[in-house]
Amino acid sequence: MTDMRSNFRNCFCNPFSFLPLEQRENVGLWDKRDLESLYEFVIAKNCQGGIKELWILNDFMLDLSKFATKYDIKIKSIIKAEKVFSMPSSLLVDDGLLVFLDKLEDMNENFLSEIVNFSSKFDLPLIINFGQNLQMLGLIENRYCKSPERVLEDFGLLDRKCFLLGCNYLDKDALSLFDNYDVEYIFSPITDAEKGAGFINFKLYESRICHLASCDERDIDLQKQADFLRLCTNNLLSLQNAVAVQKYLNILPFACDVEDEQTAIKILKSKTTCHVENFEKTEQNYHKLLARKDEII
Numbered sequence: 551m552t553d554m555r556s557n558f559r560n561c562f563c564n565p566f567s568f569l570p571l572e573q574r575e576n577v578g579l580w581d582k583r584d585l586e587s588l589y590e591f592v593i594a595k596n597c598q599g600g601i602k603e604l605w606i607l608n609d610f611m612l613d614l615s616k617f618a619t620k621y622d623i624k625i626k627s628i629i630k631a632e633k634v635f636s637m638p639s640s641l642l643v644d645d646g647l648l649v650f651l652d653k654l655e656d657m658n659e660n661f662l663s664e665i666v667n668f669s670s671k672f673d674l675p676l677i678i679n680f681g682q683n684l685q686m687l688g689l690i691e692n693r694y695c696k697s698p699e700r701v702l703e704d705f706g707l708l709d710r711k712c713f714l715l716g717c718n719y720l721d722k723d724a725l726s727l728f729d730n731y732d733v734e735y736i737f738s739p740i741t742d743a744e745k746g747a748g749f750i751n752f753k754l755y756e757s758r759i760c761h762l763a764s765c766d767e768r769d770i771d772l773q774k775q776a777d778f779l780r781l782c783t784n785n786l787l788s789l790q791n792a793v794a795v796q797k798y799l800n801i802l803p804f805a806c807d808v809e810d811e812q813t814a815i816k817i818l819k820s821k822t823t824c825h826v827e828n829f830e831k832t833e834q835n836y837h838k839l840l841a842r843k844d845e846i847i
Contacts, residue, residue: 557600557602557803558599558600558601558602558603558762558772558802558803558822559601559602559603559604559605559761559762559803560596560599560601560603560604560605560762560763560764560770560772561605561713561715561736561761561762561763562605562607562628562677562715562736562738562763562764562765563592563596563604563605563606563607563763563764563765563770564607564765564766565588565589565592565606565607566607566609567765567766567767567768568588568591568592568595568768569588569840570840573840573843573844576843580843582610582612584839584843585610585612586612587835587836587839588836588839589606589612589614589617590617590832590835590836591832591833591835591836592606593606593614593617593621593623593625594621594826594829594832594833595768595770596623596764596770597621597622597623597824597826598770598823598824598826598829599770599771599772599821599822599823599824600772600822600823600824601623601770601772602623602624603623603624603625603626604623604624604625604626605625605626605628605648605677605763606625606626606627606628607628607630607650608627608628608629608641609629609630609633611627611629611633611637611638611641612627613640613641614627615646621826625646626645626646626647626648627641627646627647627648628648628650628677629641629647629648629649629650630650630652631649631650631651631652631657631661631665634649634665634668634674635664635668642672642674647674648674648675648676648677648713649665649668649669649674649675649676649677650676650677650678650679651665651676651677651678651679651707652679653679653686654678654679654680654686654690654701655686655689655690655693659705662705662707663705663706666705666706666707666709669710670706670709670710673710674710675710675711675712675713676707676710676711676712676713677713677714677715677736678702678707678712678713678714678715679715679716680698680702680714680715680716680717680720681698681714681716681717681718681719681720681724682715682716682717682718682719682742682747682748683716683718683719683747683748684719684748687719697723697724698724699720699723699724699727699728700727703727703731708728708731708732708733709731710732711732711734712731712732712733712734713733713734713735713736713761714728714733714734714735714736715736715738715763716736716737716738716742716747717735717736717737717750717755718742718747718748718749718750719748720754722754725754725755725758729758734758734759734760734761735755735758735759735760735761736760736761736762736763737750737752737760737761737762737763737775737779737801738762738763738764738765738766738767738775739775739778739779739782740767740774740775740778741763741764741765741766741767743778743782744766749782749783749785749786750779750782750783751783751786751787752779752780752782752783752792752793752797752798753783753787753792753793756793756794756797760801761801762775762776762779762801762802763775771821771822772802773802773817773818773819773820773821773822774821776798776799776801776802776818777798777815777818777819779798780793780795780798780818791811794811795808795811795814795815795818796808796809796814798814798818799814799817799818
């Protein structure tokens with residue numbers, strides 16, 4: 551479906567997932583020009599998928615503002631917590647940065663305190679990989695001898711804008727605690743399914759603020775993500791219409807209200823494709839880049 555009404559926000563995109571596995575290990579050796587070619591292709595792919603706001607993992611702290619202007623898209627850089635203390639100050643402007651805590655279970659207390667202080671000083675929101683799988687939650691609980699959600703609270707990680715990524719295994723008690731803070735939820739159901747991480751019960755989240763992310767998917771299709779979330783929730787609850795279909799349109803968000811359920815399902819099962827000027831040239835440059843890297847390998 552070609553539709554320019556889309557106003558999608560992709561709340562976590564990993565650009566390195568677009569690379570063949572054998573090239574990901576050496577990406578740290580790439581020069582700035584090659585990295586920018588990769589990022590431009592990924593940004594263009596997002597635009598083609600109807601994305602108007604992109605949160606993208608920016609491990610090399612590139613200035614992506616020129617691509618935001620070129621493709622008329624809002625871009626926010628996601629910087630891993632381990633790298634925020636060495637990033638250029640230029641990334642701190644215009645509400646364009648989020649701090650990413652990936653493996654909370656491996657982080658020591660002093661480091662977490664430093665991250666909280668840093669994010670507070672510069673008023674930076676946090677993205678925390680949390681509840682994606684049971685092993686992660688178990689390690690956090692064993693380390694601190696308290697529930698994982700209390701760990702977030704006690705370290706002050708919830709005292710500012712906080713996005714939780716994953717959320718496959720959060721219970722009602724955890725969600726009730728998070729309701730006391732400015733917490734929003736990001737789901738990547740297809741990436742999680744590929745990893746065997748678990749399924750989200752969206753019934754628990756239908757009245758909360760939620761977002762979708764492509765994460766490690768090369769196919770930028772948030773409607774597909776939303777529909778997969780719908781099917782997983784129906785399956786978990788053994789109920790065909792466990793959550794009103796409009797709720798899934800709301801988390802895209804899709805710029806229309808649909809009262810007819812069948813029409814809403816049809817929208818979820820379709821795919822938005824937007825015209826991106828000179829996309830073919832950008833794609834060719836990307837494939838030339840991969841070919842050159844293959845020759846080096």
